[in-house]
Amino acid sequence: MQRREFLAATGALTLTPRLSAYALERTQQQGDEYDSFAKLAANENPYGPPESVMQAMTQAFKYANRYGYPDGNIVSEIAQHHGVKPENILLGAGSGEILDVAGTAFLGGGKKVVCAEPTFDSVYAHATSIKADAIRIPLQEDYCQDIGAIVQAAKRYDRECGFIYLCNPNNPTGRIVTKSEVKTLLDGVPADMPVLIDEAYHHFVESSDYATSVPYVLEGRPVIVTRTFSKIAALAGMRLGYAIAPAELIRQMRPYTMGSINALVKWGGVAALKDMDSQANTKRITLELRKKTVSQLAAAGFKVIPSEANFFMVDIRRPVQSVIPRFRAQGVLVGRPFPPMTQHLRVSVGTADEMARFMTAFSGIVT
Amino acid sequence: MQRREFLAATGALTLTPRLSAYALERTQQQGDEYDSFAKLAANENPYGPPESVMQAMTQAFKYANRYGYPDGNIVSEIAQHHGVKPENILLGAGSGEILDVAGTAFLGGGKKVVCAEPTFDSVYAHATSIKADAIRIPLQEDYCQDIGAIVQAAKRYDRECGFIYLCNPNNPTGRIVTKSEVKTLLDGVPADMPVLIDEAYHHFVESSDYATSVPYVLEGRPVIVTRTFSKIAALAGMRLGYAIAPAELIRQMRPYTMGSINALVKWGGVAALKDMDSQANTKRITLELRKKTVSQLAAAGFKVIPSEANFFMVDIRRPVQSVIPRFRAQGVLVGRPFPPMTQHLRVSVGTADEMARFMTAFSGIVT
Numbered sequence: 001m002q003r004r005e006f007l008a009a010t011g012a013l014t015l016t017p018r019l020s021a022y023a024l025e026r027t028q029q030q031g032d033e034y035d036s037f038a039k040l041a042a043n044e045n046p047y048g049p050p051e052s053v054m055q056a057m058t059q060a061f062k063y064a065n066r067y068g069y070p071d072g073n074i075v076s077e078i079a080q081h082h083g084v085k086p087e088n089i090l091l092g093a094g095s096g097e098i099l100d101v102a103g104t105a106f107l108g109g110g111k112k113v114v115c116a117e118p119t120f121d122s123v124y125a126h127a128t129s130i131k132a133d134a135i136r137i138p139l140q141e142d143y144c145q146d147i148g149a150i151v152q153a154a155k156r157y158d159r160e161c162g163f164i165y166l167c168n169p170n171n172p173t174g175r176i177v178t179k180s181e182v183k184t185l186l187d188g189v190p191a192d193m194p195v196l197i198d199e200a201y202h203h204f205v206e207s208s209d210y211a212t213s214v215p216y217v218l219e220g221r222p223v224i225v226t227r228t229f230s231k232i233a234a235l236a237g238m239r240l241g242y243a244i245a246p247a248e249l250i251r252q253m254r255p256y257t258m259g260s261i262n263a264l265v266k267w268g269g270v271a272a273l274k275d276m277d278s279q280a281n282t283k284r285i286t287l288e289l290r291k292k293t294v295s296q297l298a299a300a301g302f303k304v305i306p307s308e309a310n311f312f313m314v315d316i317r318r319p320v321q322s323v324i325p326r327f328r329a330q331g332v333l334v335g336r337p338f339p340p341m342t343q344h345l346r347v348s349v350g351t352a353d354e355m356a357r358f359m360t361a362f363s364g365i366v367t
Numbered sequence: 368m369q370r371r372e373f374l375a376a377t378g379a380l381t382l383t384p385r386l387s388a389y390a391l392e393r394t395q396q397q398g399d400e401y402d403s404f405a406k407l408a409a410n411e412n413p414y415g416p417p418e419s420v421m422q423a424m425t426q427a428f429k430y431a432n433r434y435g436y437p438d439g440n441i442v443s444e445i446a447q448h449h450g451v452k453p454e455n456i457l458l459g460a461g462s463g464e465i466l467d468v469a470g471t472a473f474l475g476g477g478k479k480v481v482c483a484e485p486t487f488d489s490v491y492a493h494a495t496s497i498k499a500d501a502i503r504i505p506l507q508e509d510y511c512q513d514i515g516a517i518v519q520a521a522k523r524y525d526r527e528c529g530f531i532y533l534c535n536p537n538n539p540t541g542r543i544v545t546k547s548e549v550k551t552l553l554d555g556v557p558a559d560m561p562v563l564i565d566e567a568y569h570h571f572v573e574s575s576d577y578a579t580s581v582p583y584v585l586e587g588r589p590v591i592v593t594r595t596f597s598k599i600a601a602l603a604g605m606r607l608g609y610a611i612a613p614a615e616l617i618r619q620m621r622p623y624t625m626g627s628i629n630a631l632v633k634w635g636g637v638a639a640l641k642d643m644d645s646q647a648n649t650k651r652i653t654l655e656l657r658k659k660t661v662s663q664l665a666a667a668g669f670k671v672i673p674s675e676a677n678f679f680m681v682d683i684r685r686p687v688q689s690v691i692p693r694f695r696a697q698g699v700l701v702g703r704p705f706p707p708m709t710q711h712l713r714v715s716v717g718t719a720d721e722m723a724r725f726m727t728a729f730s731g732i733v734t
Contacts, residue, residue: 031437042434049431064416065601067409070398093460093627100625129622234432237630255496260460262629263604
């Protein structure tokens with residue numbers, strides 16, 4: 001919500017993901033209307049948390065009235081999941097909190113964040129709200145992030161640059177940065193420059209050219225990997241994410257975290273880490289539906305950017321702004337514009353029924 | 368958690384409320400052991416949320432996987448509850464977030480917060496973590512806050528002072544600032560100086576000399592009243608609180624909020640505002656038990672500071688640090704030391720059974 005007013009004031013961006021969430025809250029006060037939408041705007045998991053996670057959260061209701069309580073060892077469980085130590089983990093109320101915290105910790109004194117454009121723009125928004133700035137590197141023609149240009153910018157603006165932000169796979173395009181490109185980036189930038197690699201959509205990737213960057217943390221490189229329980233784990237509304245980073249970087253960020261995380265989601269997070277079958281199932285069905293929908297769009301003559309995530313972008317050859325209300329009128333919520341890609345519509349992969357409704361609406365509105 | 372390391376580093380304080388919560392998490396990983404304690408350390412509501420609130424939260428589980436969702440109109444409901452406009456309300460993940468946000472918003476450039484000592488020390492801790500400082504005004508001999516001295520300090524340090532913090536009733540003493548003293552304070556300090564009045568324990572007050580400071584917000588004074596759902600509403604683990612302030616002050620604070628509040632507690636909060644019977648019942652039984660326990664302590668020859676909250680302080684005539692582990696060994700968790708009041712034990716009012724266990728332990732340990 002804080003970004004809304006700020007961005008409105010600066011006019012720098014039209015909408016942010018949090019804004020669109022806010023807009024929904026304001027305009028859809030009728031639960032029935034909200035429930036009726038095909039919700040393809042926020043890259044959520046449409047199936048909700050699995051039974052194991054729901055049980056863990058429901059049992060944790062007994063701590064609803066407590067500040068101190070057993071928390072399922074959430075920090076240790078996350079550390080163990082990744083083969084790191086608890087000192088390498090920092091919890092946030094969603095990975096969005098970690099992104100804000102990194103901004104506050106590393107952009108003091110007017111430093112800048114280097115990142116692609118477009119990417120998950122919470123980073124820009126927070127940088128702006130704390131009166132820092134961003135050096136935005138345009139995507140390449142294939143909509144991949146321009147690693148060479150990011151390295152050049154980081155070197156050229158070494159003293160001004162507080163950290164590098166890399167969303168992998170990137171939101172809103174769904175394109176990955178390959179593991180060799182990540183290595184090129186890390187080897188190329190100044191050795192002490194923090195690189196935050198946002199792996200919110202990690203769990204949906206199939207490509208063998210991709211790999212998590214957690215091993216670089218174990219090497220002691222100044223790499224901060226962020227993960228979230230909001231995507232494949234279906235806990236966006238419960239608010240839990242985390243950073244994996246060298247202990248020294250965690251120490252620098254920790255004072256800026258709010259330390260205010262819901263009791264239930266700590267237990268839900270622990271259960272989610274132990275329910276890989278459920279996540280595998282979500283991945284399988286989501287990728288099947290993505291591929292099916294992309295094929296249908298291609299058959300209709302539309303270009304879709306190759307995605308490795310639970311969303312994709314389709315070039316509709318007209319401003320997306322003009323069609324969003326028309327989709328909504330047909331009960332389908334789709335993504336907002338991501339300047340400068342104003343003719344690419346971002347579509348989250350929902351359920352089979354939601355995707356069918358999307359295609360019906362698309363046929364009537366766009367083709 | 369962020370405060371823990373910081374305070375450990377400065378040695379400024381032994382423990383904070385959040386620290387003690389953290390310590391519990393680390394040391395009581397066994398739910399059974401935790402459940403067995405009489406939990407009189409954190410001023411929580413021992414009865415948990417009422418059925419109406421549990422139902423609302425359980426129904427909101429359907430939004431667990433969503434960013435945008437109907438939120439029960441939580442902001443409007445709070446505004447209506449207080450007779451203010453939605454623009455006068457700022458949500459936080461607990462009122463602790465609001466306190467941090469006020470610190471960040473108003474203590475930039477090395478400004479100081481003026482407050483009593485001891486008071487809820489989250490304010491100090493955050494001020495210190497953002498490299499600001501606090502002007503601490505000792506309590507009077509009757510353990511009431513020294514309003515005259517606070518006014519003097521605010522005037523004397525006008526240019527250095529970012530805001531005034533007043534906890535009413537005060538934590539850890541339970542003493543109130545009377546409504547006439549609040550007026551004296553507001554009339555006496557520089558007219559544009561923000562005054563944050565923390566009314567976390569508002570709902571437990573009986574004294575007719577006390578009143579909420581919300582009307583000053585309606586007058587347009589630079590007053591920020593904070594409230595929480597963590598105390599009488601029994602939602603400490605769910606994380607929801609808010610500020611009530613003039614729209615301009617809300618605008619100044621909003622950019623620093625995380626905007627990351629659990630979906631369930633928004634609905635729980637709305638239900639809590641509508642279940643005044645349940646809160647009245649909690650107040651009644653809590654005050655009965657407080658008075659009974661205080662009488663027993665007085666009969667045993669111990670002085671208790673008059674409290675208007677769901678906790679009280681008893682002078683045990685020896686360092687509380689020395690008895691805390693002994694209470695714990697008997698299954699009773701009591702408050703930490705609040706320097707300089709190192710011989711006053713803060714005891715939260717738990718259930719009848721918990722208070723009986725406290726008195727048994729007290730008889731063996733202290734008398």
